[in-house]
Amino acid sequence: MAENPPRRSDATRTAILAAARERFASEGYERATIRAIARDARIDPSMVMRYFGSKEGLFDAVLNVDLRLPEPARLRRHDAGEVLVAHFLSLWEDNLEALTAMLRVGVTNAAGAERLQGVFRDQLLPVARRVCPDPEQASARAGLIASQILGMALARYVLKFPSAVALAREEIVAWLAPTVQRYLTAPHP
Numbered sequence: 001m002a003e004n005p006p007r008r009s010d011a012t013r014t015a016i017l018a019a020a021r022e023r024f025a026s027e028g029y030e031r032a033t034i035r036a037i038a039r040d041a042r043i044d045p046s047m048v049m050r051y052f053g054s055k056e057g058l059f060d061a062v063l064n065v066d067l068r069l070p071e072p073a074r075l076r077r078h079d080a081g082e083v084l085v086a087h088f089l090s091l092w093e094d095n096l097e098a099l100t101a102m103l104r105v106g107v108t109n110a111a112g113a114e115r116l117q118g119v120f121r122d123q124l125l126p127v128a129r130r131v132c133p134d135p136e137q138a139s140a141r142a143g144l145i146a147s148q149i150l151g152m153a154l155a156r157y158v159l160k161f162p163s164a165v166a167l168a169r170e171e172i173v174a175w176l177a178p179t180v181q182r183y184l185t186a187p188h189p
Contacts, residue, residue, distance in 0.1 A: 016052070019040035020059075022101060023036055024101065025100075025105050028109045032055075034049065062102070063112060063115040065098070069084075069087065069127055072127050075131055080184050080185070081176075086173050092153055100157050125138055125142045127142070128141045128145065145184070
């Protein structure tokens with residue numbers, strides 16, 4: 001069975017999202033304009049409105065990220081830290097431009113930070129609830145995990161610290177996994 005060729009509307013939507021990610025990341029939400037985003041995507045500004053309805057709708061679409069975390073019920077408690085760190089590295093490397101732009105927007109814009117918090121809360125919290133010994137602590141533990149994952153992403157992919165960039169994937173997993181595992185399963189201090 002032959003695959004359907006990509007639709008032109010898919011290409012237009014993808015171009016708009018890519019241009020918006022770059023504008024929001026470099027200029028912030030307030031300064032980025034629909035006209036500039038449309039110019040970057042090489043389309044008429046009315047097309048941006050047609051696809052996303054408003055600047056707010058476009059911003060939400062840019063920050064609508066599925067972390068594709070492993071199903072919480074499938075995680076084994078003893079290796080959850082390693083699985084999560086490896087997963088986030090793969091996710092980041094497979095979606096480098098989109099996730100890097102999301103992180104930039106998250107650290108430069110209050111609405112972006114709120115959206116990023118929501119993504120991690122809604123998607124990481126169920127994992128922490130499943131694995132940690134006391135579900136009452138799941139929120140704090142998910143926050144600690146996010147600090148490690150986002151900290152590495154910021155250092156490696158956004159700020160490009162030479163020492164972080166030079167680390168092999170296996171080294172990052174070896175260094176971060178025990179910390180994430182401790183955040184998930186260690187007794188409350």
